[in-house]
Amino acid sequence: MDKVSDTEAVTIPANPPSGFKVVLRELRHDKGAIVAVVVVALILLTTIIGGFVIPHSDLVDANILDRLGAPGVNGHILGTDSSGRDILKYLIVGARNSIGIGVSVAVITEVLGIIIGITAGYFGGILDEVVMRVVDFFMVLPTLLMIIILVTIVPNFNALSLILIISSFGWMGTTRLIRSAVLSQSERDYVAAAKTSGTPSWKIMFGEVMPNISSLIITDFVLAVAGNIGVETGLSYLGFGLPPDTPSLGTMIAYANDPDLILNSPWMWLPAALLLLVLTLSINAFGNALRRAADSRQRT
Amino acid sequence: MWKTILRRILIMIPQILLLSVIVFFLAKLMPGDPFSGQITPQMDPKQIDSLRRQLGLDDPLWTQYFRWIGNLFHGDLGMSYAYKRPVISLIAERASNTIWLSLFAVILTYLIGVPLGVLAGRFKGTRLDSGISLYAYSVMAIPSFVFYLIALLIFGYQLKWFPTTGSVALDASGGVGYIMSRLYHMVLPAILQAFLGTTGIILYLRSGIIDNSIEDYVRTARAKGVPEKVIFNKHILRNSLLPIAAFMGNTITGLISGSLFVESVFSYPGMGKLAVDAMTTRDYATMTSLTLLFGFLTLLGNLLSDIIMSIVDPRIRVE
Numbered sequence: 086m087d088k089v090s091d092t093e094a095v096t097i098p099a100n101p102p103s104g105f106k107v108v109l110r111e112l113r114h115d116k117g118a119i120v121a122v123v124v125v126a127l128i129l130l131t132t133i134i135g136g137f138v139i140p141h142s143d144l145v146d147a148n149i150l151d152r153l154g155a156p157g158v159n160g161h162i163l164g165t166d167s168s169g170r171d172i173l174k175y176l177i178v179g180a181r182n183s184i185g186i187g188v189s190v191a192v193i194t195e196v197l198g199i200i201i202g203i204t205a206g207y208f209g210g211i212l213d214e215v216v217m218r219v220v221d222f223f224m225v226l227p228t229l230l231m232i233i234i235l236v237t238i239v240p241n242f243n244a245l246s247l248i249l250i251i252s253s254f255g256w257m258g259t260t261r262l263i264r265s266a267v268l269s270q271s272e273r274d275y276v277a278a279a280k281t282s283g284t285p286s287w288k289i290m291f292g293e294v295m296p297n298i299s300s301l302i303i304t305d306f307v308l309a310v311a312g313n314i315g316v317e318t319g320l321s322y323l324g325f326g327l328p329p330d331t332p333s334l335g336t337m338i339a340y341a342n343d344p345d346l347i348l349n350s351p352w353m354w355l356p357a358a359l360l361l362l363v364l365t366l367s368i369n370a371f372g373n374a375l376r377r378a379a380d381s382r383q384r385t
Numbered sequence: 386m387w388k389t390i391l392r393r394i395l396i397m398i399p400q401i402l403l404l405s406v407i408v409f410f411l412a413k414l415m416p417g418d419p420f421s422g423q424i425t426p427q428m429d430p431k432q433i434d435s436l437r438r439q440l441g442l443d444d445p446l447w448t449q450y451f452r453w454i455g456n457l458f459h460g461d462l463g464m465s466y467a468y469k470r471p472v473i474s475l476i477a478e479r480a481s482n483t484i485w486l487s488l489f490a491v492i493l494t495y496l497i498g499v500p501l502g503v504l505a506g507r508f509k510g511t512r513l514d515s516g517i518s519l520y521a522y523s524v525m526a527i528p529s530f531v532f533y534l535i536a537l538l539i540f541g542y543q544l545k546w547f548p549t550t551g552s553v554a555l556d557a558s559g560g561v562g563y564i565m566s567r568l569y570h571m572v573l574p575a576i577l578q579a580f581l582g583t584t585g586i587i588l589y590l591r592s593g594i595i596d597n598s599i600e601d602y603v604r605t606a607r608a609k610g611v612p613e614k615v616i617f618n619k620h621i622l623r624n625s626l627l628p629i630a631a632f633m634g635n636t637i638t639g640l641i642s643g644s645l646f647v648e649s650v651f652s653y654p655g656m657g658k659l660a661v662d663a664m665t666t667r668d669y670a671t672m673t674s675l676t677l678l679f680g681f682l683t684l685l686g687n688l689l690s691d692i693i694m695s696i697v698d699p700r701i702r703v704e
Contacts, residue, residue, distance in 0.1 A: 222400060222403060225400065225404075225680070225683045225684050225687060226404070226407075226680060226683070227642060227676055227679035227680045227683060228642075229642055229645060230642075230645075230660060230672075230675065230676045230679055231407075231411070231676065233660075233664050233672075234411050234415070234664070234672060234676065235411075237664055237667065238411075238414050238415050238416065311526055314528075315526075315527075315528035318528055318530075318531075319528055319529075319530055319646065322530050322646075322649075323645065323646075323649060323661055324661075324665060325664065338530070338531065338534065341534045341538075342649075344549070344550070347534070347537070347538060347542060348538070348542040348543075351538065354534070355535075355538075358531045358534060358535060361528060361531055362527060362528075362531055362535075365526045365527060365528060366523060366526055366527065368526075369522065369523070369525070369526030370522075370523075370526075373522050
């Protein structure tokens with residue numbers, strides 16, 4: 086019995102650090118990335134808890150007496166807006182909605198990009214040619230204007246339609262990225278071995294090739310979240326994003342369109358603008374650190 | 386080289402056709418028709434029907450599509466519902482504002498991007514390099530309108546260094562005064578757009594310099610005893626700068642689609658502001674025309690990039 090456990094003790098650990106574990110180990114030495122992750126985690130935690138705690142009535146009920154209160158007046162830490170609603174509560178729920186949309190769009194575009202990209206890259210040939218032409222075409226469309234048109238003509242417009250509309254113009258970059266990664270993977274020996282032993286194509290594509298490009302996928306997802314938060318807030322800022330009664334960082338920043346409010350009541354829009362800035366910069370810093378860690382050529 | 390350019394233009398034709406079909410169907414999906422607003426409840430339904438027939442709204446879709454294309458070539462983009470004017474004159478009036486602003490911004494983008502990219506590549510691995518790279522990645526992440534708004538608050542409203550709205554002062558007089566006033570209104574938006582648009586140039590130039598500095602011709606020059614300064618300025622830099630020219634097309638495209646935000650924030654009367662206003666007032670004819678125009682400009686920008694690329698880099702030409 087003792088001998089058996091001895092031999093077990095000297096065997097190499099079953100899972101040598103590989104793929105994503107290496108990336109995480111690299112990240113631990115990146116101070117900037119750690120700060121970014123902590124900031125993002127704090128914002129996420131606050132918005133998720135806040136979303137549950139803050140009653141919906143606080144966000145819709147107007148209170149004319151508290152109108153345009155400066156920060157600190159009447160217990161409103163960040164002041165109140167032109168309808169007397171508390172800016173801090175609005176900010177937390179707005180951030181939650183913006184992040185929620187950014188993440189949802191990133192999930193959809195990532196799934197679409199993975200499926201289309203892996204299929205095109207794995208099978209190649211005519212299919213790849215056709216897919217890439219479609220991607221090229223979508224890339225040159227005036228995306229922002231098309232999204233705005235769709236937003237205004239879709240009947241019963243709501244958050245879900247916004248997510249679907251943004252997603253339909255956001256899958257091309259991921260598709261291109263995944264496809265080129267898969268192209269180089271499908272020449273590797275392990276794919277040839279799997280093919281020879283008769284593994285079905287879908288199993289090779291999603292069971293073997295996909296795990297091998299997982300760090301690329303995760304990096305792209307993180308960067309896509311930041312990008313899509315930017316798209317949603319931008320649309321909401323212009324007035325074509327979330328419906329006006331749904332708080333978003335973009336709709337809050339849109340208060341700055343009023344030449345009086347931008348200068349005289351900066352507390353109404355500046356916190357949302359700064360939060361958005363911090364949020365996108367941190368997510369992006371984390372994504373770029375991930376990319377550096379995953380790309381062995383960039384390691385120093 | 387002409388073959389490459391011709392081939393590239395031929396690829397563009399189906400793209401333009403497809404774009405026009407998509408825009409046409411989007412236009413058809415939009416509620417209302419050319420005479421909404423002229424119809425009153427007192428009108429006889431028969432009269433409305435005859436109006437519709439006159440304009441050919443009951444024809445099959447493909448007939449309508451070809452008539453629409455025909456009208457486009459005659460410069461007839463329809464009537465703007467909000468301004469009660471032909472869309473073509475409306476766009477023409479705003480286009481020059483956007484073009485001048487974009488041109489100004491392109492020049493500034495290169496003036497900022499090229500030195501930073503050169504420095505980052507020359508001093509690879511130093512603090513300076515990581516600082517510049519950090520800047521390049523950060524500006525890529527920032528939603529542009531937040532950056533514009535904060536700058537507008539600080540430099541426009543607080544410090545009062547720059548005007549906060551419009552493209553020209555009302556009291557600007559005389560030729561020189563008028564031009565100076567227009568330039569003055571463009572300075573802040575153009576600088577901000579340039580700051581945000583430099584990422585591609587910096588990163589591309591940096592990696593170009595790093596890649597070129599390990600090429601054989603550099604080693605040969607070094608072996609001959611050419612001074613390091615001359616190697617960098619004459620050999621590496623010249624070879625790395627050429628491909629940057631190809632960014633011109635994409636930069637222009639990016640600026641034109643980015644005009645929606647910069648012109649909204651600075652209330653600058655260009656095509657981007659016109660697009661946002663048109664959509665807010667549900668002015669569909671204007672919106673459709675602008676979408677087609679922006680799409681066409683994007684295609685043109687890509688074409689320009691590819692043509693410049695084939696001029697500066699003969700390796701990618703097809704024979």
